Amino acid sequence: MSFSEDVTALRDEAERCLRALAGKRARLRDDQWTAIHALVVERRRALVVQRTGWGKSAVYFVATRLLRRRGAGPTVIVSPLLALMRNQIEAADRAGIHARTINSANTDEWEPIFAEVEAGAVDVLLVSPERLNNPDFRDLVLPKLAAGAGLVVVDEAHCISDWGHDFRPDYRRIRTLLADLPPGIPVLATTATANARVTQDVAEQLAADLHGEAGDALVLRGPLERDSLRLAVVRLPEAEQRIAWLGEQLDRLPGSGIVYTLTVAAAHEIAGYLRDRGYEVAAYTGRTEPAERLQAERDLLDNKLKALVATSALGMGFDKPDLGFIVHVGAPQSPVAYYQQIGRAGRGVDRAEVILLPGTEDRDIWAYFAGLGFPPEPVVRATLDVLQAAGRPLSTGALETRVDLSRARLEMMLKVLDVDGAVRRVKGGWTATGREWSYDRERYERVAAERTREQRAMLDYLATKGCREEFLRRCLDDPSAKPCGRCDNCTGRHWPTDVSDTGTAQARARLRRPGVEVQPRRMWPTGVKDDLGVSGRIPAEHLAEEGRALGRLTDIGWGNRLRELFAGPDTEIPKDMLDAVVKVLAAWDWTTRPTGIVTIASRTRPQLVASLGRSLSDLGRLPHLGDLVPQSDPAPRRHNSAHRLRSIWHTLTLPAPVAEAVRQNPGPILLIDDRIETGWTMTVATHHLRQAGAPAVLPLTLAITT
Missing domain, CATH: 3.40.50 (Rossmann fold)
Known part of the structure; x- marks a missing residue:
């Protein structure tokens, strides 16, 4: 469907929607309007790759308001994290958009939510990606949602691509979802962290129809400059010196912020040390109970905490515009992942400090995560043989006893095979489909090589004498990358590396x-x-x-x-x-x-x-x-x-x-x-x-x- 109404009048209406969402002084950017027009008028599929804080969520909320006023069904948003969902629901509510969510933490609310959707009372339905592979949801609920949707949004779309820094197998099913959509339903994919290869991969998946033929997806990619960020690296030889440095410098960092760690254990150790020094901090990891996570997020948003000490569980979508600093104790294994995390800071303030404290143990941790990739072909074939021979569905637990893989790695492999059509998740577990399946060894090897290249690039970032922001933006293939004039290398102003003997001793005693x-x-x-x-x-x-x-x-x-x-x-x-x-x-x-x-x-x-x-x-x-x-x-x-x-x-x-x-x-x-x-x-x-x-x-x- 397309609208014959005056484009100027439609943009004025879009501007009013934006002001309801973001405040009286808000104005649509040109690319925001281009995306909204493509979705609402042309009913196209679009990929928006723009920096954190640019206003990607405004595109789909404004488009939702315009489409709903014209009789369209609800917007379905695939969103990866509960923290992101909570922020999106709050933002939608400010604009008068009624949003609900379906995820693993609110199963008791699903039935009344579905009833609201059928009654037309829900404007936006947020769905976690793992729901897409739940048999009941996939077979009974998703077809109705897709058929009646007014707009489908894929947030953090780099997760679709196995070239992306945060590839998630559950996201692979999105391609099937998009291919099954009735004609005329617009689709928007958004991300802040996609290099040229990931952008091309996502755009191709976005545009493909049910038969895999290439269509035409609009790609809007903007510069990734963040003029509020002050990037720096502080190199100290021992872990206790790095922790002591953080304890002695935290007071100098503006406002409240996030201290990222690479492991759950480190998050708890550092949080405990900082609390011993009198700081109001909380640990936040994938193992933190949902209620505790929610309270920690609220306390940070309300500036009751100096910092959350977090793993990457606090990542995509956490929205605190006045976040004053981000410190990494340990380097992420990819410059792209690093840029995604530091993008949380400085969205609503003129200056935010971004400091990386690399450790000698970082590479050991990278090596551990590198061992969790797609299994070798004999293991995959053995799994398919077991399923084929069973003649009935096998649960993941039952499969685990017959296939030599950890539970997490087995589940990841099965999800990939499901999307490839070799297995299918049904009630009671997994079955083999009997379809021909080929092991894409070349692609898996290229992905592994890409991960190694990213790790080398991260080490190069630590060692560079040039502009740090320019380095990161070039890793993201930003053609407008240039020296920022703000980082420690550009200004020649480096953070001190001296740490008191008392502080080091206290940190050593704790660690x-x-x-x-x-x-x-x-x-x-x-x-x-x-x-x-x-x-x-x-x-x-x-x-x-x-x-x-x-x-x-x-x-x-x-x-x-x-x-x-x-x-x-x-x-x-x-x-x-x-x-x-x-x-x-x-x-x-x-x-x-x-x-x-x-x-x-x-x-x-x-x-x-x-x-x-x-x-x-x-x-x-x-x-x-x-x-x-x-x-x-x-x-x-x-x-x-x-x-x-x-x-x-x-x-x-x-x-x-x-x-x-x-x-x-x-x-x-x-x-x-x-x-x-x-x-x-x-x-x-x-x-x-x-x-x-x-x-x-x-x-x-x-x-x-x-």
Whole structure:
């Protein structure tokens, strides 16, 4: 449908809508009007790539108002994060647009929301991308929404492309959604962080019809300059110096802001340290409860906090125009991802400080995430064979017992295969479609190479002597990139790198504070009952107590020392680590003190484990009762619980003399290993010890991986 009304009158109406949304002084930018006209009058598909704060949401809210006034159905927005959804709903409400959301956190509201949609009372419906692959929603709800939509919006559209810095498999289904739309329904895709390759990829997906033929998508791409941002890099050699620097400089940073970290553990450590120094801060990660996240967002918006210490869970779409600073403790692995995150700052203020504190551990963390890519072809083929042979739907849990992949990586692979047509998600799990499927090895290898190139570019950003903003904008293929005249390199004004001895000591004490709780496995994995004879809940009489670890490998305190230890040759326990383990034991609030020690003999680090057990036996005056001994060479690394448990069950044994010593021991056993990855070695070892008569088992390890 197109409108014959006067274009000038329509733009005046659009301007009035914008002022209701953004204030009396707001005026449409030329590209905003171009996009709105394309959507409302020409019913086209458009991709808008513009900097954060440019007003992309204004395009779809104004277009929604105009289309709704002309009898169109509601706008359906695919939006990736709850924080983004909340901001969008609040913005829509200011403009008199009634918006509702469907996501995993409000399932009890779905039915009344659908009733409102059918009654025509909803102007905007926000949908989380994972809903698109829910069988009931995909088959029963989505077709009705798509058929009756007045506008479809894909927010943070770079997530569609596996070249994008934040590719998400759930977004791949959007291409099918767009291809199935009835003719005449306009589509808008928006993002602030897409280089030329991602822009082209998204535009091609946006324009393709049901048969994959290329159409015509309007692409509006603008300059990415952010004239309020003051970019800087501060390089300090040790983690405790970086944290101390943050504690001593935070008062100098304007207003309130965000401190980004690369890991959940770092977010909590840094938040705790800053609170110790008297700052009002809160940790915000993907593991934070939804209610706590919402409260933290509100407290930051209301300037009740100096900072949120956050992982990338607080990223796209968080809208606080007066955000005065962003500090990264640890470098993201892509300049594009970095530019997306710092784009949160300085949208409504003249100056915002953007500081990066890189660490030597950053590359280790990048390497970990790099290992989560699309699996190799034999694993994919094996999964398809299992589904084909089953002849019925298999749940992800059931598949996990038969395919050697972690749950998260298996789910990612299945979503990609679903969009490719090789599998289908149905009630009860997944089925194979039997369609021909080819492994696009070349593309996956190119994506992996692109990730490596991005990491090199991030290192180049840290080292550059040129303009920092220009560097980032060139990474985004911004043709108008030029020296900003504001960053530390352009001005020659660099942040000081001196840190007080007192501050460093306080940070070191916090980061090196030993001791991490280790929760025992409480359930056997599914699918092992037939061969191992165990299933369901682990009986209390075979269960370990809560254990302790010196630290996490992802920590920025002990994690650095532990990574160095495990990267080097086998050696006896270093004195500083032994002293720290003794502190862990001293602080352990166990019900009954252990009366004996058992070690898990290691084929890879025998000196380390043996020396730790021997030292603690001597210091604690506890008898060393012996070793649990692996009876074969180490099995290949297993990625999920069922495979890992099978590889350990029959190889880790309790020798008869050790079993007799355990039976004669009157109290709890301190069970020692060098590191815990999945927890199944400790679980099987505990099972053997409890069967031998140990009244309790207390796991102790140097490191845990998460």
